[in-house]
Amino acid sequence: xxxxxxxxxxxxxxxxxxxxxxxxxxxxxxIQAPYLIQDIGRYLCLLQVKHIILVRDPQLSIFTHVxxxxxxxxxxxxxxxxxxxxECSWKQVQLIVHAVQSSSSFIAAxxxxxxxxxxxxxxxxxxxxxxxxxxxxxxxxxxxxxxxxSALSVMYTPEGDFExxxxxxxxxxxxxxxxxIIAKAPSRFLASGIGDAMATFYEADVCFHNPKATNCQGGxxxxxxxxxxxxxxxxLYQHGLDALKDVKNGQLSDSVELVIEANTLLxxxxxxxxxxxxxHAIHNGLTVHxxxxxxxxxxxxxxxxICQLCMQGKMEECQKVAKFFYDCRLPITLxxxxxEEDDRQGLEKIAQRACQPGExxxxxxxxxxxxxxxxxxxxxxxxxxxxxxxxxxxxxx
Numbered sequence: 038x039x040x041x042x043x044x045x046x047x048x049x050x051x052x053x054x055x056x057x058x059x060x061x062x063x064x065x066x067x068i069q070a071p072y073l074i075q076d077i078g079r080y081l082c083l084l085q086v087k088h089i090i091l092v093r094d095p096q097l098s099i100f101t102h103v104x105x106x107x108x109x110x111x112x113x114x115x116x117x118x119x120x121x122x123x124e125c126s127w128k129q130v131q132l133i134v135h136a137v138q139s140s141s142s143f144i145a146a147x148x149x150x151x152x153x154x155x156x157x158x159x160x161x162x163x164x165x166x167x168x169x170x171x172x173x174x175x176x177x178x179x180x181x182x183x184x185x186x187s188a189l190s191v192m193y194t195p196e197g198d199f200e201x202x203x204x205x206x207x208x209x210x211x212x213x214x215x216x217x218i219i220a221k222a223p224s225r226f227l228a229s230g231i232g233d234a235m236a237t238f239y240e241a242d243v244c245f246h247n248p249k250a251t252n253c254q255g256g257x258x259x260x261x262x263x264x265x266x267x268x269x270x271x272x273l274y275q276h277g278l279d280a281l282k283d284v285k286n287g288q289l290s291d292s293v294e295l296v297i298e299a300n301t302l303l304x305x306x307x308x309x310x311x312x313x314x315x316x317h318a319i320h321n322g323l324t325v326h327x328x329x330x331x332x333x334x335x336x337x338x339x340x341x342x343i344c345q346l347c348m349q350g351k352m353e354e355c356q357k358v359a360k361f362f363y364d365c366r367l368p369i370t371l372x373x374x375x376x377e378e379d380d381r382q383g384l385e386k387i388a389q390r391a392c393q394p395g396e397x398x399x400x401x402x403x404x405x406x407x408x409x410x411x412x413x414x415x416x417x418x419x420x421x422x423x424x425x426x427x428x429x430x431x432x433x434x
Contacts, residue, residue, distance in 0.1 A: 077151075088116075097153060099178060130161065164190045164192070226333070227300070229334065235362075252313075322387035356424070363424050385411055
């Protein structure tokens with residue numbers, strides 16, 4: 038099997054960081070509406086391709102509606118379907134790339150990839166499209182991460198450990214967000230997206246105010262990316278709990294629409310062009326502990342936000358975030374992540390992974406070492422326990 042390095046050669050931080058330029062990246066078109074899926078083919082006609090490659094989650098019935106829309110509107114003459122099951126890994130990329138290239142109908146200049154599913158499927162689709170040098174459209178079925186708009190993938194080992202970020206020169210051509218489909222998913226997915234999206238502002242704030250920090254495009258953050266990250270945070274605080282309640286009740290409300298946009302568009306633009314910091318680095322560390330593998334990306338990021346704010350000494354803000362996450366039923370303690378406070382060896386391994394060279398934790402304007410991360414995880418856990426003891430009687434059982 039080829040290593041990930043074969044596919045992941047481009048790194049904007051290495052290419053452009055020394056230039057000190059402000060860089061902002063975005064998809065060419067972001068389209069959001071209920072029942073949008075029936076019109077996807079109309080938009081894909083703009084690409085003028087003959088062959089569309091569908092990469093999707095298994096057991097996902099809506100892909101038939103995507104395929105039908107493509108064929109009905111004449112967006113392509115041929116649609117090939119590839120299912121994805123497991124981790125977004127280089128092994129999976131290699132398998133599907135080989136299958137596509139083995140097809141006699143594949144001509145890169147006449148093809149487009151459409152990825153349909155959750156965050157890992159979308160990230161896999163980006164990696165495949167980049168390898169094949171073809172256009173890319175994203176069709177998220179969940180608002181659980183900010184993956185759809187970005188020009189990067191979070192790559193894992195086949196066992197589920199974080200491996201690396203894979204970067205691409207261009208963002209997706211289209212992002213199609215059918216809010217009616219997303220609103221039907223269990224509320225846990227929307228909550229996970231809120232955890233991931235809330236990190237956007239707190240990490241962008243670090244990068245914006247540290248002149249040595251770089252964003253995921255390899256440049257300095259623009260004021261636009263910082264403003265979008267702040268807007269994302271404000272929408273989540275104002276509408277997040279209402280949106281979760283409405284999704285549980287089967288309602289596609291204005292709050293749900295706003296939070297979907299915040300989780301997907303605002304967070305996607307804000308994190309990539311605003312920059313990442315400790316919260317996502319701690320997420321990456323958490324993935325090395327098997328006990329966290331059943332937790333979603335945004336759930337681990339949420340705890341990373343609390344750790345980051347403890348690390349910065351912003352305890353008042355940390356209390357506010359922890360209470361909000363608690364109300365969203367997001368993890369705010371080690372216990373919530375099925376970790377143990379006295380598992381020093383396991384926690385130190387997490388901290389060491391979070392501090393690896395090149396990690397986004399080094400965007401902070403102070404030195405971060407594993408011992409500091411370890412202590413902040415314990416501090417975050419104890420703060421979370423205080424929040425639970427204080428507010429448990431107020432939360433619905």
